[in-house]
Amino acid sequence: MRVVSIKDVSFEAFKGQIFQIFLSQSSYQKHDVDTQWSYFEKWVGIYYKNWPDWFFVAVKDNEILGYICACPNSLAAIDKISFKSYHLFKEVYKDNPVHFHINVKAGITGKGIGAQLLHAITHKASSEGYKNLHIITSSHEKNVNFYHKYGFKTIASKSLGAFDLLLMRLDLGLSLPNKIDKYLQS
Numbered sequence: 001m002r003v004v005s006i007k008d009v010s011f012e013a014f015k016g017q018i019f020q021i022f023l024s025q026s027s028y029q030k031h032d033v034d035t036q037w038s039y040f041e042k043w044v045g046i047y048y049k050n051w052p053d054w055f056f057v058a059v060k061d062n063e064i065l066g067y068i069c070a071c072p073n074s075l076a077a078i079d080k081i082s083f084k085s086y087h088l089f090k091e092v093y094k095d096n097p098v099h100f101h102i103n104v105k106a107g108i109t110g111k112g113i114g115a116q117l118l119h120a121i122t123h124k125a126s127s128e129g130y131k132n133l134h135i136i137t138s139s140h141e142k143n144v145n146f147y148h149k150y151g152f153k154t155i156a157s158k159s160l161g162a163f164d165l166l167l168m169r170l171d172l173g174l175s176l177p178n179k180i181d182k183y184l185q186s
């Protein structure tokens with residue numbers, strides 16, 4: 001398995017597989033296919049269209065196992081990205097410009113694929129001189145543990161009734177915990 005830039009493998013060729021991964025990890029399965037694709041464009045396609053240099057996939061034998069995509073200027077992108085959770089945190093984007101979105105194919109999580117995707121995007125952000133990157137997630141999601149494991153800290157939260165939306169940030173410059181090496185060598 002390797003993590004590569006989407007530009008090295010062609011987004012169009014793998015769009016169907018990336019769509020299936022997105023769908024497998026979303027609550028949109030119950031919708032009709034056209035609606036599912038419109039959600040896909042809103043959550044994933046938008047990143048490829050605007051920031052293809054910040055889009056990486058984990059690939060093995062021509063199969064996409066996961067993807068990570070980021071926007072390096074969240075404030076400037078406010079009129080491009082329409083999901084509500086993103087707009088809720090706009091006051092912090094000046095100091096936290098890079099946000100990302102990650103998914104690993106259902107059924108093969110917990111095998112180090114997310115760690116390798118995270119490594120690719122942190123490397124990209126560091127090499128471009130950014131000091132941090134962040135994700136928006138919910139307090140009830142299991143993925144919060146994944147982010148904690150790699151040193152993300154909650155720096156802002158918004159109450160949404162039963163749970164909180166969290167903006168979790170990773171400060172770059174500090175290396176990711178050594179644990180990630182285990183996955184990078186395999």
Ligand SMILES: CC(C)(COP(=O)(O)OP(=O)(O)OC[C@H]1O[C@@H](n2cnc3c(N)ncnc32)[C@H](O)[C@@H]1OP(=O)(O)O)[C@@H](O)C(=O)NCCC(=O)NCCS
Binds near residue numbers: 135179
């Ligand atoms: C969150 C996600 C991207 C992590 O990718 P992954 O490939 O499953 O994670 P990894 O295998 O690289 O995890 C690395 C470490 O984090 C831990 N970890 C991963 N997911 C975890 C979870 N949900 N809860 C607790 N620990 C978790 C792993 O156990 C592993 O630790 P270990 O080395 O001690 O075993 C993936 O599980 C996923 O796509 N989940 C569903 C969709 C989702 O939540 N997307 C993110 C939206 S914000």
